[in-house]
Amino acid sequence: MKINVPYIEQMEHSECGLACVTMVLNYYKHHVSLNELRDEFGLPKGGGSFYHLLLMGEKKGLEGKGYNTDAESLKQLPLPLILHWENKHFVVLEGIRGNTFYVVNPASGKRAYKIDEFKQYFSGRVLSLTPSPAFNKKNKSSNFPFFIDIMKKQKKLLLYILLITMILQAIAISIPLLTRWFTDHVLLVEELTSLKTIGIVISAIFILNLLLSGIRGVVIAKIQTKMDSDMMSVFIDKLLHLPYKFFESRSSGDLIFRSNLNTFIRQILSTNTVTFLIDMLLLVTYSSIMFYYSVQMSIIVFTVGAALLMILLIHTRILKNLSDKQVTEQAEVQGYLAENIYGISDVKMLGLESLVFENWKTKFHNQLQTTEKRSIWTSSIHAFSTSVQFILPLFVLWVGAHYLLQGQFSLGTLIAFSTMSTAFIAPIISISSMYTDFINLSSYIQRLMDVIKSKPEQENYLSEGEISGELTVKNLSFSYDSFSGKVLDDISFDVKKGEKVAIVGQSGSGKSTLARILLGLYQPTEGHVYYDGIDLQNYNLKMFRKQIGAVLQESRLFNDTIFENIIMSNIENGMNIEDALKKSEMVDVVNQQPLGIFTKVSEGGANLSGGQRQRLILARALVKKPKMLVLDEATSSLDTLTEKKIDDHLSSLSNTRIIIAHRLSTIQNADKIIVLSEGRVVEVGDHFQLLNKKGLYYQLYHTQESSLEEALS
Numbered sequence: 001m002k003i004n005v006p007y008i009e010q011m012e013h014s015e016c017g018l019a020c021v022t023m024v025l026n027y028y029k030h031h032v033s034l035n036e037l038r039d040e041f042g043l044p045k046g047g048g049s050f051y052h053l054l055l056m057g058e059k060k061g062l063e064g065k066g067y068n069t070d071a072e073s074l075k076q077l078p079l080p081l082i083l084h085w086e087n088k089h090f091v092v093l094e095g096i097r098g099n100t101f102y103v104v105n106p107a108s109g110k111r112a113y114k115i116d117e118f119k120q121y122f123s124g125r126v127l128s129l130t131p132s133p134a135f136n137k138k139n140k141s142s143n144f145p146f147f148i149d150i151m152k153k154q155k156k157l158l159l160y161i162l163l164i165t166m167i168l169q170a171i172a173i174s175i176p177l178l179t180r181w182f183t184d185h186v187l188l189v190e191e192l193t194s195l196k197t198i199g200i201v202i203s204a205i206f207i208l209n210l211l212l213s214g215i216r217g218v219v220i221a222k223i224q225t226k227m228d229s230d231m232m233s234v235f236i237d238k239l240l241h242l243p244y245k246f247f248e249s250r251s252s253g254d255l256i257f258r259s260n261l262n263t264f265i266r267q268i269l270s271t272n273t274v275t276f277l278i279d280m281l282l283l284v285t286y287s288s289i290m291f292y293y294s295v296q297m298s299i300i301v302f303t304v305g306a307a308l309l310m311i312l313l314i315h316t317r318i319l320k321n322l323s324d325k326q327v328t329e330q331a332e333v334q335g336y337l338a339e340n341i342y343g344i345s346d347v348k349m350l351g352l353e354s355l356v357f358e359n360w361k362t363k364f365h366n367q368l369q370t371t372e373k374r375s376i377w378t379s380s381i382h383a384f385s386t387s388v389q390f391i392l393p394l395f396v397l398w399v400g401a402h403y404l405l406q407g408q409f410s411l412g413t414l415i416a417f418s419t420m421s422t423a424f425i426a427p428i429i430s431i432s433s434m435y436t437d438f439i440n441l442s443s444y445i446q447r448l449m450d451v452i453k454s455k456p457e458q459e460n461y462l463s464e465g466e467i468s469g470e471l472t473v474k475n476l477s478f479s480y481d482s483f484s485g486k487v488l489d490d491i492s493f494d495v496k497k498g499e500k501v502a503i504v505g506q507s508g509s510g511k512s513t514l515a516r517i518l519l520g521l522y523q524p525t526e527g528h529v530y531y532d533g534i535d536l537q538n539y540n541l542k543m544f545r546k547q548i549g550a551v552l553q554e555s556r557l558f559n560d561t562i563f564e565n566i567i568m569s570n571i572e573n574g575m576n577i578e579d580a581l582k583k584s585e586m587v588d589v590v591n592q593q594p595l596g597i598f599t600k601v602s603e604g605g606a607n608l609s610g611g612q613r614q615r616l617i618l619a620r621a622l623v624k625k626p627k628m629l630v631l632d633e634a635t636s637s638l639d640t641l642t643e644k645k646i647d648d649h650l651s652s653l654s655n656t657r658i659i660i661a662h663r664l665s666t667i668q669n670a671d672k673i674i675v676l677s678e679g680r681v682v683e684v685g686d687h688f689q690l691l692n693k694k695g696l697y698y699q700l701y702h703t704q705e706s707s708l709e710e711a712l713s
């Protein structure tokens, strides 16, 4: 028994479970995209477990049952089934016939496995999700309107191309017709007087063809540029306006890969679509003319054409599988190398050079083997199709000679037929070569739609207003996804304008998460953050963030000069760079650089020390003259002396400061210290009040103090 489960490709390695549930839902006609499901549930940490998949299914009206079973017993269970694969991945089983298992792998597509191979991958755990009475079907929404809109903008140019190409094809068709006329009415009857006219006609055809082909080339280039510009602009604009969380669950390499897909899609939609239409038109025209000349001969040519098309399409399928495999293997090789080059210091310190080389070699060897196979298939089928195209005219002459000798048609018709048979095969080869592109199109579009259809960070807002630096957090809770527990739980506190407030707690207690919520990078799952009495969600986030200076653990420097890294887009505010450099204790560092403030910072700030990087990022935050500063371990790499100097500078400012620091000496002078433990506020007060409480803060403080004393003694 085999069913047909729609293939949904996972967009990221930890999304296999989510993609499997999406496939099952779509199979039961609840048409939902991976995107929608991810927005609804979030991505469980590490990709989730069977239990998470079961919960998702149940929330969508499916009834779930889990089994521990062997490959043979799967035949007794209803399809589709979600299987645990290689103990680290999820796939969907869509069929079992005899000893063959049909698997839909969200990472690589559909594939059949013989039982022995299947057993090597199947981990023995299965989840069955079937519709419960509460299940609702949902209609499909198409991805094509977006591209149709983009193509519609180029309607005029596309029509030009279509028109020019049709004229060019008419010229192409006229050649065999002219040959026929030339043979029958000039050569055979020895009518030499019209040779001059024919010469003029041939020259006219040549000039017209040259002119139109040239114009078509220019129009195609214009269309491609316009479509590239439209599609890329929409894509990048959408991408940049997506919420921070979107970027957390996708690698930058993957997003860059997706932006490049725009070019492939444009190629398919512009050139290939037009070529396909023309090819189809040509096939119909050639077929009609050939049919008109001779039914028997046409049937012979059609049979050859149909057989060739079948062979080419089967081959294209094989080639697609091989090229998918090649792309996956290539990405794996590149990813492995990039990861190890990025972590080269660890590779060296652990003495892993040879191991990394061996692993890379194995992966690269696999990729090369697939590439070789693909090249062999491509060249063999190319040899086959060109040979057919090459021999067909002769074959037609040979078969046609029988009919000619029987007087069924003229020599001119036979020669025209022979020429046309080659022309008839050309669009068949062209259509089959475009077939792969059309198969890939839906997967490419899915990847783009993941970006285009995701909800932007902010669609509308009520307030453009300035903030003063006063804020209130009310009953705030936050979970990263709908399956894990709360990372922040019912948090409330106030911060007055100009206050220095510290957030402390053990590692993993939720401090950075809270900071990101205060900056509007995450939205609270429950509760609110108010600035000057207005909910943060109601502010124009772009304007809001312009008034905030933030140094986060993940803050990075850009590959540009120190000046550009500090000023960024804030030049219009007339900020004082010197002042920012002084306050962040960077003046001496900048003066020591070869080109001073115009020295280039390497990628990620590699030519600066950890502390210098932090101070530069702080200068960037200060140059905005922010109403509020959020510093998450912003001075953790500095010596205590420099840290103290910076703290003194910052204390002279009137803005609000929210400081997260493990080193408690940094925050002793804070107006208020909020102590977090497992996502809850457990203590609030100033340094002495908290010490007197003898609670968690007291413990944290004394642990640090005693370590210091121990070190000194």
Ligand SMILES: Nc1ncnc2c1ncn2[C@@H]1O[C@H](COP(=O)(O)OP(=O)(O)OP(=O)(O)O)[C@@H](O)[C@H]1O
Binding pocket: 045, 248, 480, 487, 505, 506, 507, 508, 509, 510, 511, 512, 513, 514
């Ligand atoms: N992007 C994320 N997705 C899922 N869980 C996350 C994510 N970031 C953090 N967490 C989890 O949320 C919890 C709180 O993390 P957070 O980074 O806010 O703690 P923290 O107090 O700042 O820790 P540290 O002092 O080590 O920086 C941790 O259990 C962490 O594993």
